[in-house]
Amino acid sequence: MTTESERFHSYLPREGHGLPHDPFNAIVGPRPIGWISTRSGAGVLNLAPYSFFNAFNYTPPIIGFASIGRKDTLVNIEETGEFVWNLATRPLAEAMNQSCAMVPPEVNEFDLAGLATLASHKVQPPRVADSPVTMECRCTQIIQLQGVDGEAVATWLVLGEVLAVHIDRSLLKDGVYDTAAAQPILRGGGPADYFAIDEAQRFRMFRPR
Numbered sequence: 001m002t003t004e005s006e007r008f009h010s011y012l013p014r015e016g017h018g019l020p021h022d023p024f025n026a027i028v029g030p031r032p033i034g035w036i037s038t039r040s041g042a043g044v045l046n047l048a049p050y051s052f053f054n055a056f057n058y059t060p061p062i063i064g065f066a067s068i069g070r071k072d073t074l075v076n077i078e079e080t081g082e083f084v085w086n087l088a089t090r091p092l093a094e095a096m097n098q099s100c101a102m103v104p105p106e107v108n109e110f111d112l113a114g115l116a117t118l119a120s121h122k123v124q125p126p127r128v129a130d131s132p133v134t135m136e137c138r139c140t141q142i143i144q145l146q147g148v149d150g151e152a153v154a155t156w157l158v159l160g161e162v163l164a165v166h167i168d169r170s171l172l173k174d175g176v177y178d179t180a181a182a183q184p185i186l187r188g189g190g191p192a193d194y195f196a197i198d199e200a201q202r203f204r205m206f207r208p209r
């Protein structure tokens, strides 16, 4: 009989994980990537990836991401109230990675990553022209996170309503969006792990009636 402590490595995050690498974001993963374009109040374009990202509501569609620290994307959204989500795909992986470089706010990451822009319809920040799916959003809430002790954490959850969606028609098979065909990339843990998805990983399970 194995004991519980033989079976599990248990830890209290506030006291450390006791492992060579923090396993948290390898466990909660792979995560979709919020590749977010914004424009500063002064008109400088910005593009950066956020993997603490997800969808939170269907109607109206609401997506959000967490800025760990006050990053340019957060500041731009505070100033303008607008952002665009761009699907990060396998062919765009290296460009996505380049767009996370720690550069001053006056540097436009579209130029840095060699990416062309495509004008949005409902908001000022442009889309990544080569991204096959984009969502134009207006910010609905910015929530500063807090711990169980009520202490404010230097992380801001940015939520936005999706006002417009653009899907490359090649991804619509008989009108149904084909997730795998888009070749989305997802973030795992550690300094460098990503996952790709393809059709082989799909399985179907219907809800019980």
Ligand SMILES: Cc1cc2nc3c(=O)[nH]c(=O)nc-3n(C[C@H](O)[C@H](O)[C@H](O)COP(=O)(O)O)c2cc1C
Residues within 6 Å of the ligand: 033, 046, 047, 048, 049, 050, 051, 052, 053, 065, 066, 067, 068, 069, 071, 072, 073, 074, 096, 097, 099, 100, 101, 102, 103, 187
């Ligand atoms: C795949 C990936 C995911 C990331 N996820 C986050 C995240 O969820 N939150 C965050 O604050 N930074 C995240 N980062 C780091 C930011 O992209 C990085 O700090 C970037 O310089 C911020 O850009 P900005 O200041 O132009 O907004 C991530 C980086 C990569 C490559």
